[in-house]
Amino acid sequence: MKLATSDSIVILTGAGISKESGLDTFRDTDGAWAKVRIEDVATPEAFLRNPARVHEFYNARRRRLGDARPNPAHEALAKLEAEWPGEVLLVTQNIDDLHERAGSRTLIHMHGELLKARCAFCHTESAWDRDMSVQDVCWSCGRRGGIRPHVVWFGEVPLEMERIFGALADCALFVSIGTSGHVYPAAGFVGAASSGGAHTVELNLEPSAGASLFDECIHGPAGTVVPEFVARLLAKV
Numbered sequence: 001m002k003l004a005t006s007d008s009i010v011i012l013t014g015a016g017i018s019k020e021s022g023l024d025t026f027r028d029t030d031g032a033w034a035k036v037r038i039e040d041v042a043t044p045e046a047f048l049r050n051p052a053r054v055h056e057f058y059n060a061r062r063r064r065l066g067d068a069r070p071n072p073a074h075e076a077l078a079k080l081e082a083e084w085p086g087e088v089l090l091v092t093q094n095i096d097d098l099h100e101r102a103g104s105r106t107l108i109h110m111h112g113e114l115l116k117a118r119c120a121f122c123h124t125e126s127a128w129d130r131d132m133s134v135q136d137v138c139w140s141c142g143r144r145g146g147i148r149p150h151v152v153w154f155g156e157v158p159l160e161m162e163r164i165f166g167a168l169a170d171c172a173l174f175v176s177i178g179t180s181g182h183v184y185p186a187a188g189f190v191g192a193a194s195s196g197g198a199h200t201v202e203l204n205l206e207p208s209a210g211a212s213l214f215d216e217c218i219h220g221p222a223g224t225v226v227p228e229f230v231a232r233l234l235a236k237v
C-alpha cells in the first residue's frame with residue numbers, strides 16, 4: 001500500500017467494532033434484527049403506528065450504553081487521528097458514543113446518535129440520556145408526543161452525505177471496519193473511494209457482502225486487527 005503521511009484517510013465503522021464492548025450487532029445470529037423486525041422499530045412508519053414500541057427499543061439500547069466501554073479498536077482509531085499527519089475522517093453507522101469516549105474528534109454519525117433527541121414538530125435537537133416516551137414535552141416548542149431519537153431510520157436520508165462523499169473522493173486510503181455491507185448508502189462508500197483512486201481495506205470478523213470490492217481484506221476481531229493495522233500505518237510516520 002503506497003501511502004504518504006500527508007495523505008487523507010476515511011474510516012467507516014459499523015456495529016462490529018462495538019461488539020467486543022458488549023453492544024449488539026444487527027445481522028449476527030444474536031443481533032438486534034434476530035429479536036425485532038426493522039419494520040416495527042426502525043422506520044418512520046413504525047414510529048407513527050406505535051411510538052411506544054419504538055421508544056422501548058431505543059430506551060433499552062440507551063440504558064445498555066452506560067455499561068459499555070470503548071475497546072482497543074475504538075482507542076486505536078483515536079490514536080490514528082491524533083498521530084497521523086494527514087486528515088483522518090471517521091464516519092460511523094453506529095449510534096453509540098464509544099468513538100467519542102475513546103477520544104475520536106473528527107467524527108460523523110451518519111445514522112444519528114442514541115444520546116440525542118429531536119422534536120418531530122419543530123426539529124430542534126438536544127442531548128438526551130434518559131428514557132423517552134410519548135409523554136415527553138418538547139424543550140423548545142412545548143408540544144407533547146413528538147420527541148423521537150435523533151436516529152436515521154430506514155427510508156430516511158443519512159446525515160452529512162455531501163461532506164462524506166467529498167472526503168471519499170479525496171482520500172488515499174478507505175478502511176471499512178465491522179460492517180456487513182448490507183445497508184446503503186454506507187455499503188457503496190468503497191466504490192466511491194475506489195473511483196477516487198483510494199486503496200481500500202476491509203477489517204471485519206468475516207468477509208462482508210462487499211468484500212470482493214476491497215483491495216485488501218483482513219479478517220479477525222476488531223479489538224485485535226484494528227490496533228495491528230493502525231500500528232502498521234503509524235510505523236510510516
Ligand code: BV8
Nearest residue numbers: 014015016025026027093154155178179180184205221222
Ligand atoms: C437511504 C438506525 C436515501 C439506527 C439504521 C437498495 C435495495 C433495498 C433498499 C435500499 C437500497 N438502497 C437503499 C435502500 C434503503 C435502505 C437499505 O439500505 N436497506 C437495506 C436493508 C437493503 N437504506 C436506507 O433507507 C438509508 N437511507 O437510502 O436514503 C438516500 C441515500 C443516499 C443519499 C440520499 C438519500 C438509511 C439507512 C439507515 C438505516 N438505519 N439504523 C439504529 O437503530 O441503529 S441501519 C442499521 O444497519 C444500523 O445503523 C447499522 O449501523 C447499519 C449497518 O449494519 P452494520 O453496522 O453493518 O451491522 P451488521 O450487524 O449488519 O454487521 C456487523 C458486522 O460486524 C458483520 O459483518 C460481522 O461479521 C461483524 N462483526 C461482528 N463481530 C465483530 C465483527 N467485526 C469485527 N470484530 C468483531 N468482534
